[in-house]
Amino acid sequence: MTIEEMKKRKQEMGYSNGRLSELSGVPVGTLQKIFSGETTSPRYDTVRALAEVLSSIPDEVREPALVYNRNLKSDSLNSTPNDFYEGGKTIDDYLALPEGARVELIDGKFYEMAAPTTIHQRIGLILGSLLSNHIAKNGGMCVPFLAPTDVQLDCDEKTMMQPDVLVVCDRNKITRPRIVGAPDLVIEIISPGNAVTDALIKLSKYQKAGVREYWIVFPDEKQIIVYDFENDATLKIYTFEDEIPVGIWNGACKIDFKSIYAQIEFMY
Numbered sequence: 001m002t003i004e005e006m007k008k009r010k011q012e013m014g015y016s017n018g019r020l021s022e023l024s025g026v027p028v029g030t031l032q033k034i035f036s037g038e039t040t041s042p043r044y045d046t047v048r049a050l051a052e053v054l055s056s057i058p059d060e061v062r063e064p065a066l067v068y069n070r071n072l073k074s075d076s077l078n079s080t081p082n083d084f085y086e087g088g089k090t091i092d093d094y095l096a097l098p099e100g101a102r103v104e105l106i107d108g109k110f111y112e113m114a115a116p117t118t119i120h121q122r123i124g125l126i127l128g129s130l131l132s133n134h135i136a137k138n139g140g141m142c143v144p145f146l147a148p149t150d151v152q153l154d155c156d157e158k159t160m161m162q163p164d165v166l167v168v169c170d171r172n173k174i175t176r177p178r179i180v181g182a183p184d185l186v187i188e189i190i191s192p193g194n195a196v197t198d199a200l201i202k203l204s205k206y207q208k209a210g211v212r213e214y215w216i217v218f219p220d221e222k223q224i225i226v227y228d229f230e231n232d233a234t235l236k237i238y239t240f241e242d243e244i245p246v247g248i249w250n251g252a253c254k255i256d257f258k259s260i261y262a263q264i265e266f267m268y
Contacts, residue, residue, distance in 0.1 A: 150178035
């Protein structure tokens with residue numbers, strides 16, 4: 001759910017900032033900054049609190065954000081915008097999108113993918129390299145990938161996702177076009193506008209599909225949320241000062257985010 005969509009739903013529900021503050025626990029001053037445009041990248045916990053309130057009423061309002069990249073220059077999209085917004089999409093529809101379309105298909109609906117920042121990209125590359133080095137050093141069968149790598153998560157025709165970083169340990173799931181089935185480890189790096197999709201929609205989707213471990217990296221907050229679905233469904237929160245054990249390898253690999261931050265600090 002983008003800020004613009006939050007504004008729209010807030011207006012549809014007739015909520016004042018005061019009422020929304022009461023329901024969500026988000027201070028009125030923070031809401032004023034968000035909806036006035038003064039704050040363009042709200043904190044994760046703020047976005048989550050607002051999303052829960054704005055999606056807790058009307059079925060038609062409860063539907064997650066369904067948008068596409070409005071910067072795409074495509075006659076096929078511009079000529080049938082209403083069709084594009086509807087559900088019931090399949091992988092064939094996904095594969096028919098013009099080259100460069102930044103969307104994922106989740107349960108038959110297209111979701112916008114925000115353009116990654118330089119910090120986002122650099123974190124992804126470093127994480128991929130660290131995971132790859134660990135696998136090579138230990139002679140493992142797991143294989144790391146970076147986006148854009150298509151993942152046919154449920155092995156059906158309704159979902160195709162592109163995690164930022166992923167590790168697949170069952171090589172039978174790896175085909176030339178895509179990964180078919182759930183990766184063992186998925187890491188999503190938050191970009192402005194993607195927080196709700198990555199932290200709520202994808203969280204549930206990955207867990208149900210059988211992903212063993214899910215990390216969400218918040219560059220602005222310098223935090224990492226880790227879900228070890230295989231051993232403990234409760235989340236753990238780390239910072240860019242911490243070493244994080246990789247659960248799928250029982251902690252034999254640790255990712256030093258202090259070292260990662262040292263490499264990207266100049267970008268902040």
